[in-house]
Amino acid sequence: MAGQDFNTVSFGNKPGTASGSRPGTAAGGAGGPKGGGGGNAQICASGIAAHKLDNETEELKHETVSKELRSALMKGRTAKGLTQKQLAQALNMQPQVINEYESGKAIPNNAVIAKIERQLGCKLPRAAKK
Numbered sequence: 519m520a521g522q523d524f525n526t527v528s529f530g531n532k533p534g535t536a537s538g539s540r541p542g543t544a545a546g547g548a549g550g551p552k553g554g555g556g557g558n559a560q561i562c563a564s565g566i567a568a569h570k571l572d573n574e575t576e577e578l579k580h581e582t583v584s585k586e587l588r589s590a591l592m593k594g595r596t597a598k599g600l601t602q603k604q605l606a607q608a609l610n611m612q613p614q615v616i617n618e619y620e621s622g623k624a625i626p627n628n629a630v631i632a633k634i635e636r637q638l639g640c641k642l643p644r645a646a647k648k
Contacts, residue, residue, distance in 0.1 A: 583622050586643045587631070592620055594638040608637050 595605050595616075602620065606613040611630075618624035619634075626645030635642050 580625050581645070583619055583624050583626050584643060584645075585622070587626070587645075588620055588622050590640070590642050591616075591634065591638075594634075594640040594642070595620075597640075598638055605634070605637065609633055 595602070598605075600608070602616040603613045606616045609616075611633075615624065615630070616634075619630075628644050628647075631642050631644055
């Protein structure tokens with residue numbers, strides 16, 4: 519018999535609590551907490567399950583700008599008498615980029631470092647190639 523399914527469907531926090539739920543979807547069925555596959559695992563932006571991130575013992579951080587580069591950039595900029603904003607405008611970049619490099623929060627990019635070197639006329643330490 520083809521047609522509509524007139525069983526009551528309820529949405530709730532716990533699977534299988536609906537009175538007229540379909541067979542196989544009760545608690546402990548496929549996709550539930552005991553399902554083995556973990557069908558309701560929370561996935562974060564990087565695509566790793568949240569419980570795996572919580573259990574991770576290795577420190578997961580991006581490589582950041584070295585202290586040598588930070589100090590060399592500040593010295594070169596102040597030697598030219600430029601503010602972060604003026605240097606950023608001369609390089610056609612956002613002032614936030616220069617600020618992040620000087621504060622050590624930026625992820626090093628050798629192309630950006632080369633651009634800054636040309637503008638300041640001094641040699642800056644480069645990021646190691648991977």
